Amino acid sequence: MTLRAFAFDLDGTLIDSIADLAHAANAARADLGLPPLPQATVQGFVGDGAASLVARTLAGEHAANWHGTPEQQQAMARFDAHYKAGLTIATRFYPEVQETLHTLHELGYRLAIVTNKPERYTLPLLRELGVSERFDVIIGGDTLTEKKPSPLPLQHVLDTLGLTPAQLLMVGDSKNDVLAAKAAGTPSVLVSYGYGHDVHALGADHVIRFFSELLEFIDQ
């Protein structure tokens, strides 16, 4: 491979954020007089951005869509307040992530974040975890006009870094990550420990169990 750079999904790939997301989701539901949802249920709602997460959280089902109704906006305001107040209470890097990012950086690879998480959470979260400086480009779900599965965020990374699609490896945990990679023409790797379902059936070029397996894809 002629890899020069990596684009990383955030939730379920670099960080295990589900406890803080579920806490904020259930605190928002409590504010609206609704009973809590199991953490595993909220986990299944993550991956399409905050508006989808809030719409699903409010309805208690994955099929719900964001329409910007007054009730959804109220739920978003409550979720937003709770999540911003506790972005990194329980959120942690998955094993081997920090060491592997350090190694890739030392080897001269450019590193990007391509997440559907909005910038208002992504940027402070990365700062709180002390890794903002690690990344050459950070694209949140609302940074551009389209988010994953659109190829736009990855195309923006390619343009910014001056790379061809074959030189960038998308690393994620869910369907949107593979769809975005395919649409942008970049290779993709899925981690099997994240929030995606059926990762082996999503058509990624590789599925890995541990983050450090990424080092097997580079010319050392």
Ligand SMILES: O=C(O)COP(=O)(O)O
């Ligand atoms: O906030 C989300 O919906 C998930 O974000 P991700 O793209 O980092 O998995």
Ligand SMILES: [Mg+2]
């Ligand atoms: Mg993810």
